[in-house]
Each structure stands twice: as C-alpha cells, then as structure tokens.
Amino acid sequence: MDRKILKNYAINILVIIAIYILLKVLMGTGVISRYHQGIIIFIMINIILATSLNLATGFLGQLTLGHAGFMAVGAYVSAMTAVALKANFKGMPDLVMLIISLAVAAVASALVGIVIGVPALRLRGDYLAIITLGFGEVIRVVINNIKATGGAQGFTGIPKISTFDNVFWITVLVVLFLYRLTHSRQGRAILSIREDEIAAEAVGVKTTHFKVMGFAIAASIAGIGGGLYAHYIAFLDPNTFNFMRSVEILVIVVLGGMGSLTGSILAAIVLTIMPEALRSFANYRLLLYSFMLIIMMIFRPKGIFGTGEFSWQGFYDRYQMRKNALLKREQE
Amino acid sequence: MALLEATNICMQFGGLRAVDNFNLSIDEHELVGLIGPNGAGKTTVFNMLTGVYAPTEGNIKIDGVSVVGKKPYEIVRIGAARTFQNIRLFKDLTVLDNIKIAYHHELKYSTLEGILRLPRYWADEKKAHKACLDFLKIFDMEDYAETLAKNLPYGKQRKLEIARALATKPKILMLDEPAAGMNPQETHELMETIGLIRKQFDIAILLIEHDMHLVMGICERIAVLDYGKIIAVGTPEETRNNPDVIRVYLGE
Amino acid sequence: MILFLQQIINGLSVGSVYALIALGYTMVYGIIKLINFAHGEVMMAGAYFAFVVAISSRFPFPIVLFISMVMAAIVGIVIEKLAYKPLRNAPRISALITAIGVSLFLQNLTLVIFKADPKIMPVLIEKKPINIGSLQIGTVTLTTLILAIVFMVILDVFIKKTKPGKAMRAVSEDKDASVLMGINVNKTISITFAIGSALGALGGVLYGITYTQVYPTMGIMPGLKAFVAAVLGGIGLIPGAVLGGFVIGMIETISKAYISSQWSDAIVFGLLIVVLLFKPTGILGKNEKEKV
Numbered sequence: 001m002d003r004k005i006l007k008n009y010a011i012n013i014l015v016i017i018a019i020y021i022l023l024k025v026l027m028g029t030g031v032i033s034r035y036h037q038g039i040i041i042f043i044m045i046n047i048i049l050a051t052s053l054n055l056a057t058g059f060l061g062q063l064t065l066g067h068a069g070f071m072a073v074g075a076y077v078s079a080m081t082a083v084a085l086k087a088n089f090k091g092m093p094d095l096v097m098l099i100i101s102l103a104v105a106a107v108a109s110a111l112v113g114i115v116i117g118v119p120a121l122r123l124r125g126d127y128l129a130i131i132t133l134g135f136g137e138v139i140r141v142v143i144n145n146i147k148a149t150g151g152a153q154g155f156t157g158i159p160k161i162s163t164f165d166n167v168f169w170i171t172v173l174v175v176l177f178l179y180r181l182t183h184s185r186q187g188r189a190i191l192s193i194r195e196d197e198i199a200a201e202a203v204g205v206k207t208t209h210f211k212v213m214g215f216a217i218a219a220s221i222a223g224i225g226g227g228l229y230a231h232y233i234a235f236l237d238p239n240t241f242n243f244m245r246s247v248e249i250l251v252i253v254v255l256g257g258m259g260s261l262t263g264s265i266l267a268a269i270v271l272t273i274m275p276e277a278l279r280s281f282a283n284y285r286l287l288l289y290s291f292m293l294i295i296m297m298i299f300r301p302k303g304i305f306g307t308g309e310f311s312w313q314g315f316y317d318r319y320q321m322r323k324n325a326l327l328k329r330e331q332e
Numbered sequence: 333m334a335l336l337e338a339t340n341i342c343m344q345f346g347g348l349r350a351v352d353n354f355n356l357s358i359d360e361h362e363l364v365g366l367i368g369p370n371g372a373g374k375t376t377v378f379n380m381l382t383g384v385y386a387p388t389e390g391n392i393k394i395d396g397v398s399v400v401g402k403k404p405y406e407i408v409r410i411g412a413a414r415t416f417q418n419i420r421l422f423k424d425l426t427v428l429d430n431i432k433i434a435y436h437h438e439l440k441y442s443t444l445e446g447i448l449r450l451p452r453y454w455a456d457e458k459k460a461h462k463a464c465l466d467f468l469k470i471f472d473m474e475d476y477a478e479t480l481a482k483n484l485p486y487g488k489q490r491k492l493e494i495a496r497a498l499a500t501k502p503k504i505l506m507l508d509e510p511a512a513g514m515n516p517q518e519t520h521e522l523m524e525t526i527g528l529i530r531k532q533f534d535i536a537i538l539l540i541e542h543d544m545h546l547v548m549g550i551c552e553r554i555a556v557l558d559y560g561k562i563i564a565v566g567t568p569e570e571t572r573n574n575p576d577v578i579r580v581y582l583g584e
Numbered sequence: 585m586i587l588f589l590q591q592i593i594n595g596l597s598v599g600s601v602y603a604l605i606a607l608g609y610t611m612v613y614g615i616i617k618l619i620n621f622a623h624g625e626v627m628m629a630g631a632y633f634a635f636v637v638a639i640s641s642r643f644p645f646p647i648v649l650f651i652s653m654v655m656a657a658i659v660g661i662v663i664e665k666l667a668y669k670p671l672r673n674a675p676r677i678s679a680l681i682t683a684i685g686v687s688l689f690l691q692n693l694t695l696v697i698f699k700a701d702p703k704i705m706p707v708l709i710e711k712k713p714i715n716i717g718s719l720q721i722g723t724v725t726l727t728t729l730i731l732a733i734v735f736m737v738i739l740d741v742f743i744k745k746t747k748p749g750k751a752m753r754a755v756s757e758d759k760d761a762s763v764l765m766g767i768n769v770n771k772t773i774s775i776t777f778a779i780g781s782a783l784g785a786l787g788g789v790l791y792g793i794t795y796t797q798v799y800p801t802m803g804i805m806p807g808l809k810a811f812v813a814a815v816l817g818g819i820g821l822i823p824g825a826v827l828g829g830f831v832i833g834m835i836e837t838i839s840k841a842y843i844s845s846q847w848s849d850a851i852v853f854g855l856l857i858v859v860l861l862f863k864p865t866g867i868l869g870k871n872e873k874e875k876v
Contacts, residue, residue: 301674
C-alpha cells in the first residue's frame, strides 16, 4: 500500500468518524430532533439504495426501473426473518437479530436478482429497463395478494431494530464495499461492459458472468436497504414499493452522476432533504420538486459529478492549482 | 501444423451465401492479408474467425482447438485477439485502464480478496500496473497513460486498440481494416506499428484491408476474396499479376 | 357464451383506449428514441380539458372532444420544446429522467389547480344499452371502440399518404439523412408530439367517460399499461401499438372476469416479461443484431 493511498484512507476514516461524532453530539443535545433523526436515517437508506442502483446502472450500464422491487423483497424477507427470530429465540440481542435478518434479506434479493438477471440481461438498453419495470410491478402485486406478507393491509409487528448507529455504520460499509468492488479487476470488467460490451468480450471479459454478478450484488444491497427500512418504520405497506419509488432512486443516481458513488451520496442527501425542506409550501412542494428536477437535468445532464469521484486529495489539488494560478496572476 | 486453420467454412444469411467454402491456413509468425472488393465477405469471414457468428458449415481451428460455436471471450483465451473496423475503445476510461482490462486474465485475486484488499490484491494490482505501463512504453504511449481514450487523436486510438488486443497475449492478431479512415501520415504510422509488433511479439497477424498499398507493402502472403470465395492466394507479387485478381479489381 | 362475448367486447373497448395512448408512446419513441413518461399525464390533461369545457359550456361531445385534443396537442408541443429539445444530444437516460420530471410536474400542477379528489365527469355520451340479440352493449363502449378505430384509420392514412406523414417516417428511420433530404426535423418532431398527444387526449376523454371521473393520478396506470402495450407490439411500430393495446385490454378484461381482479395487473406485466424474453423486440418487431 503506498503512502498516498494510506493517507487518503486516513483522511476518509477521520471525516467519517467526525461526521458520526458530530451527529451523535447534536442528537444528544437535542439540536437534531427525533423527527430530523428520522430524515437522517432515510437519507442513509437512500444512499444504500442509490449506490447499489448506481452499480447496476452507472457502472455496469444496465438501465433498471425496478429497484424498488428488490428493496421490497429485502424488506419483507428481513421483516419475516426478524419476526421468526423474535418468536423462537427469546432474548436475542437486537444487533445479532438485525444482522441475521439483513443477511437473509441480502441472499434472497440476490437470488431474485439472478433469476431476473440471467434471462433479462441478454436484452439491451430500454428493453432491460422495461422488463425490470414489469418485474417491479409483479412483485408489488404478489406482495399485495398473498397471506404471508399481510397483503394490502400491510405487514405489522416488525421488530424496530434499525437505530441511527447501526444504519450509519452499515451505510459506511456498503459504500466502502462498492468503492472497493468498482476499483478492482472485477470493477474494471464491469466498467468495460458499460463502455462497450462487444469490445469487452473481444478482450476476454466474460460479459454474461460480470453482468449477472453486478446485477445480483446491486439487488442484494437494495435488499439490505429495504431491510433497514422495514426495521426502522416497523410497518410495511406494499404500495410504498411502487414504480415511483424505483424512479426516485434512479433520479438520485442520475442527478449525482452515473458511475459516481460520491455523487449518489450527495444527491441522496439533497433529494431526501428537499421535499422536507419544501414542506412549508404544502401543495406546491412536489410541483417545485419536479420543476427543479427538470431544470437540473437540462442544465446538468451528466449529473453533479459526471463519472468522477469526489476526493479530498483531488479537492486539495484543485485548491492548490487555483492558488498557484492566482499567485501567478498577481506576480504578473 | 498451422496456427489458424479454416476449412470449408460457409455462411448462409437466409438465401444469401455470403461466404462459400472458404479455406485459409496461417502459420506461426506469418503475416497474411485478406483483400477483396466491397461486399466480398471479408468482414463476415472475420466475424466467424472471432466468434461473433458461428459458420453454418465447416470448421475453424486455432492452435489445434476448434473454435466453432465458442464465445468471443473464449476464443480470446484460446489465443486470437482482434480489432474493429470502427474503433471500439472503452472511451470514458483511461488509456491505462483500457490495457488493464485486456490484461484481466493475468490478475488472479478473487472478488472477496479484492473487497477485503488482501495482500494478493495489492501484489496483483501492482504487477498489472507495471506490466501495463511497460506495455504502453513499447508503443511509445506511456505519456498518454492517464488520458481518456476518447481524447486521443485518431491514429493513436487505433494504436491503443491494437495494443489492447495484444495485452490479451494472443498467438494470432486479427486486424479488421486498420487503415480505414486514416490519412497517409496515420497509415504510415500504422505500418510502423505493425512492423514493431512483428519485431517485438512472437505472433501471427491476419490483416483485412482495402488499402492495397498497405497490404502489398507488408504482407507475406495475400488471399483474395470475391463473392465469398477465395480466388487467389500467393505472395504480393503473384497476386498483383494474377489475371483473376486484376479482373476483380479493375474490371475486364 | 353471451357473457364471454360481452367480455370480449369490453376487452376490445378497454384495449382501444390503451391502443390510442400506446400510439403516442410508440410514435415519440420511433422518432426520438425517448420513452415519454409524461404521456400518461398528457392523457390525464386531455381528460381534464374535456371536464373543464363540459362543465363550463353546453358544447356537444364532438366539440368538447375537439377542444380537448387541440389543447393536449399544444401541451405536447410545449413539453417537447421546453423540456426535451435541450436534451436531444444529452445521454438518453437524462432525457428519460426529464420525462419523469415532466410527468410529476403535470400531476402536481393538476393537483394544485383541481385538488386531489376525483371530479365527476359530466355525461357527454348518453348512456343506454343497445341490444343485439341477447347481447347488450353500452353506448359508451361502442362509441369508444368506433372512435378509436376511426382515428387509427385517419392516422394510418396520414402517415402513409401525406407529406408530413412521410417526413415522420423518414425522420424515425434516419434523422441525419432526413436533414440532408431537406426535411425540417424540428417541425416533424413537433407534429409527432402534437398527434401523439391529441390521440392520448382522446384516450383520456374516453377513459374519463367510461369511469365517469377524472383525478390527477388517473394517467399513471393506463399510461404504464399503454406503454407495456407499445412494447409488447414492438415499440416504434404503429401497428404494433394498436395490436399491443388490444392484446393488453383483452387479457386484462378476461383475467379480471375469469381469474382474479387483484392478479390481473401481475398477469399483464408477467406476460410482458415472457414476451420480451422470447422476442425482445415485441410481437411485430424485427430482431436486430448490433453491427460489428
């Protein structure tokens, strides 16, 4: 590991710990109310959903319109697992219960992702988008109409075991996982498929393998996001996982920049807060939201960060460059 | 034994026989040109050799292994790499990453090892980084390592595409009209690159080309295709004087 | 048997509405390769225009319909000019997100103006059953079916015989070449949006009359299903949209009547998945392999 990478890691770890401590202190002192704490948790769940969708759409280049479907699978599987655990193992610590439930949810969503992905990923572009859209709707109708999920009345009695602490650290782990995955040989193979699938195959990349892998990982992480959501809200209504939910996640990804994890994080923050901040506009809230969305797309069609990642090193380098340029101008 | 052996391959598109009983064998180290007028079936032959289409009849062997029905990436592993008529680079990735993707097979760490950043990840990545940079050096492109592929000038893009194909360590390199769209200066540079490959790498080359000057200048053997059939095979000198070839190219 | 025939006729009527909306999706996709997610909302807007005109005047149905279609056509042109045109050379997904933005915008604009509660659509077509033997068909069902077919025939003639129709086909075939042939691409795209939106409005008005109400989110489900219909038939192909619309309408009606009304949506979307897996370009689509 060379020094520069080490230094970057150190900076990032420090920044994350600083954010964590800051939020903790603000919550402890009551500056952040319980209501705002809820928004912060939704932001983090949206970060998990958006970064995972970014893997499928931004890095792998496969447009998906059914991400809420995978989220739903994860949410319900995790909820059911936790309910079963609670009934059979009295006194199980919350964290252990959460981890087991999320793991089961992740595996279930990944399996569904593979079942959908293997046939669907043969299709390109818009057709894949449409098939995932269809899949999302089918999942929703199925959940609405079977007994095990509570049907249209919703699923109640879910153990409320998502806390700020565990959601925060799981989000950190998810982003770290995705960053490392995309910056490895497997990640390069995934990127090559986005860039040019035919060329990727012509230089020996097993395209089908990596497509299914990327898709399954994206589905599995969406499942984790769904699980965290279920254990925070403690009640599941199948119609929360509709087409609009998939669209909301996609909007975060595109606005942040396809293929930029940091972009997804920033956009998740902005787009989760925005509707809340616009609450005082009452009925005009969503009108403004959609208007801003159109304006942002027209003026920044490649998203905030494009395909690049934000890094402190890069930030520092640019700062230095600007400073040097200013100094130079002054000298002249 | 020949390195590449195509025996009686045919390609039928509906009622059209695009390639008819095509035979070609290429020995190790050989540089063979495949020429023919527009629509003669050159690209179809090429797509069959590289696994994009499966021939409707006949057999293709590369290094003794039949490649009929194999996927393009499997054929790469057997030892045949290719370039495309309309350059296909990973445009939004750097030049170095373009090479690293082709170098994929030399890195052995698993997904989990990569995520956990275990020692094998660092060792493999370091090795790959150095190997790919050295590779760029051979082509005198190390200064462009961090440039995005789409920002390279046209001639350099073609060069990168060839370098990328070679990074898969092929036994035979197939170039599909590499001089298409090039000016004389760029074509000259391309000829130098091909000369360089001949010197530095121990491989055979199959060249499909329109540019007669290029083909006559560097190929050892030339096959001429017309209406899906081979009408002549021989040295550049023989081909130039073959009456059938003259008829095809100049008319009667 | 009579009941089954009755269902078939209902299916055709529902299907004809889907087909009308699907035409707008398919025409826009054919010409600018954009899934126009706002199309369901244009259809909703069409229904609201008819509602407003009908409650504020005593115009007969044909005039109400005409005004609604013209207004929707204008809405379609404006959307294209303001929201899609600036993104014509941007990544396609950005245009898609913009379309979603426009869709949300129209929904919420309607919500702000008319509030969320459904409004009762005035009786524009007098309801009385027509008896053919022991078969009973509603006037609304019959009008829907007839109007849909008439407009489809007009569209077909327009596209095949008129100059702007031919220009539309040329632009969807190859935009750059059409420019070289002297076709005004911008104008052609506007015409496409206008026609697609007008047909969508027709679908919306008929839908509103059939279910006797209009509400801001009424465009979502029929929009999605019409889109599925367009894909099922082969997106970009006009006969495909018509075929797809009828197929979807028929399957929906039959499965609601004989299987389960809760599961009918799952059946429709499931069918889409199955068809796409076996024939990715839809029922009438030609398979295209990317050129190497």
